[in-house]
Amino acid sequence: MSDIQTAKAPRIEAPDGYQGEGFFATQLDKVVGLARSNSLWPLPFATSCCGIEFMATMGSHYDLARFGSERPSFSPRQADMLMVMGTIAKKMGPIVKQVYLQMAEPRWVIAVGACACSGGIFDTYSVLQGIDRIIPVDVYVPGCPPRPEQILDGVMQLQEIAKNESIRRRNLPEYQALMESYAIQ
């Protein structure tokens, strides 16, 4: 029993800062970036099979909560990241857009699965060929369906984005140009 080696937890590097007795001073956007990236609350927009894989990701084996997504909610006002998982039909498009518009900044979008990324194998009259035709997407997770490890990798990529983004990106001209191109105020 004594020769079981416990796994060593990976060290998370603290940002550069000035440390003293009982305080740690660093840049504001580093702290805000850390806070945002480690508490991304998802809005699971699960439509099809990828939604089932997401259910597995949320379960205890491939726990998504350990990445900070402790509170998945179906209320857009209280969610940080919109995870669109599954086939989006053309009739569902305006609904996805309305859910995205109801989210408050900062908000990110993960397109999980081939159907959300590009329409998948359904190149047909009823399927929207990728949700990036209606809303801006930050991370694409390919797969049909992607394994839970893949979805977790997508969330980790989003964590990197959230950590390194400017804290008020909605004032950046590129962001405003992007929103213009989607006709979003």
Next chain:
Amino acid sequence: MLTNQEIAEDLIRQFGEDGITNPVEHYGLLNVETTADRIIAVVEYLHRHPRFKFNFLTDMAGIHFPDAKGKELGMIYHLHSWENNVRVMVKVFVPIEAPVLPTMVNVFACANWMEREAYDFFGFQFEGHPNLIRILNVEEMDYFPMRKEYPLEDATRKDKIDELFGR
């Protein structure tokens, strides 16, 4: 024990040889064909029949045969009798230039959405339907997807370009 032979004979006796045509049996299921002006009468007769009691409209299926000139679009009514445990299919064929059928909503209320779906995908015009609009596709669609008419792919598509497929 109700047999298909009895049902077919009774229908032909009621509606005549020109009213009910082509009775065949596929996998134990009786199929008969009739015309658009008689279809309501036939279905209602089967529904109200004291012995047959076909009181359940299981499905309304549409089909498009592009080669059958004058009778391209078909509507098949699947009827089921609970008490006798017998099913029957009644077919109507209409030309594609004028796909007009009378509505079945007064006989079976469930035909409301089934007829909307048939309109959405084939373009059937049901006379007397209270709300004949598209049900599953987007309202702006101007073609009927399940017809066997396949226009050439839109050449102005920006995704799925030939380069991506090695052409």
